[in-house]
């Protein structure tokens with residue numbers, strides 16, 4: 001049988017067979033991509049998609065901060081944008097950002113230019129493409145409040161300029177065709193004073209540190225808030241805080257976060273999430289909806305958790321299987337990867353870019369609080 005990679009069109013970017021993509025997500029678990037394509041630029045991506053046999057499945061991923069890749073990996077071609085899509089430029093009161101630009105970098109670049117209203121992005125550890133698809137938001141603002149327009153490529157490589165309204169953005173969802181790749185977004189800011197914007201960035205950082213396990217291997221909020229209620233409150237009320245399955249645990253700090261303690265498989269995390277949904281339903285009659293996207297095939301573990309790089313307090317998962325752990329230190333102390341400079345493997349280039357944005361902000365006397 002001819003391998004998939006042998007059937008793919010030539011490209012200037014990187015085409016990698018059996019790429020360990022699950023390990024590069026925030027959870028650090030899950031199987032490989034059958035083929036990973038990292039296009040060099042828009043023309044490279046367009047040419048590749050145009051020549052790609054229509055039967056080949058295509059998935060798009062960003063930083064992997066809202067993804068659980070299943071243990072059997074992702075069949076077909078996985079597209080992940082990189083440096084060629086990470087530019088951030090100020091255009092009047094708008095910020096033009098590539099699909100791979102980190103949300104944080106967009107927030108700091110806007111702050112540096114004296115543009116407010118985009119501070120909420122500093123607390124979201126995703127890319128612009130992923131955040132647009134998810135209509136990511138925090139502290140009362142979402143992408144839909146700041147998005148002017150986007151540019152996306154369809155499965156055949158054709159370019160589309162899309163108005164914000166046409167994306168159908170609503171609570172953690174968009175109506176964009178799942179096979180389309182967002183390559184650029186135009187976001188609107190409002191002129192403000194540097195000190196006020198910097199103070200807001202600091203407030204957001206402090207609030208995150210106080211309420212979320214930001215140094216753990218997690219996918220952020222696991223479930224969407226049902227109308228009129230909070231997912232974390234329902235999970236807590238159902239007694240699920242600290243619930244364990246294999247190497248996965250429901251965060252003690254924030255009951256709507258699942259944590260990979262260092263030994264979890266994707267199946268542990270997904271099973272734990274399903275157990276929580278079941279218990280919440282039994283307790284409150286409400287069936288929670290997953291916010292974290294689960295992709296790929298269940299099954300054989302081809303790539304267990306990425307090697308653990310931080311300190312971990314003693315954990316004996318087998319003994320706690322299916323039980324609530326009263327006081328579990330889930331804080332996987334990534335002391336050498338302190339936010340905002342932490343990122344999954346493969347994002348180091350973005351971190352360097354973030355450092356230079358911060359340096360730029362400081363050199364202009366507009367202290368962005370980082």
Ligand SMILES: Cc1cc2nc3c(=O)[nH]c(=O)nc-3n(C[C@H](O)[C@H](O)[C@H](O)COP(=O)(O)OP(=O)(O)OC[C@H]3O[C@@H](n4cnc5c(N)ncnc54)[C@H](O)[C@@H]3O)c2cc1C
Pocket residue numbers: 026059060061062063064065066067081099100123124125126127128129130131132133134135136137138180181182183212213214218219220221293
């Ligand atoms: C500690 C932590 C805190 C978080 N806090 C928040 C929060 O406050 N608010 C919030 O909304 N989310 C939060 N999240 C979730 C996550 O950061 C956001 O959903 C983020 O927008 C996902 O971006 P990503 O690049 O990681 O996308 P991924 O997780 O890689 O992908 C998410 C979805 O976007 C699609 N996608 C990715 N890139 C593209 C692209 N270029 N074109 C088309 N589709 C694409 C993928 O197919 C997938 O459907 C948090 C996550 C963590 C780990």
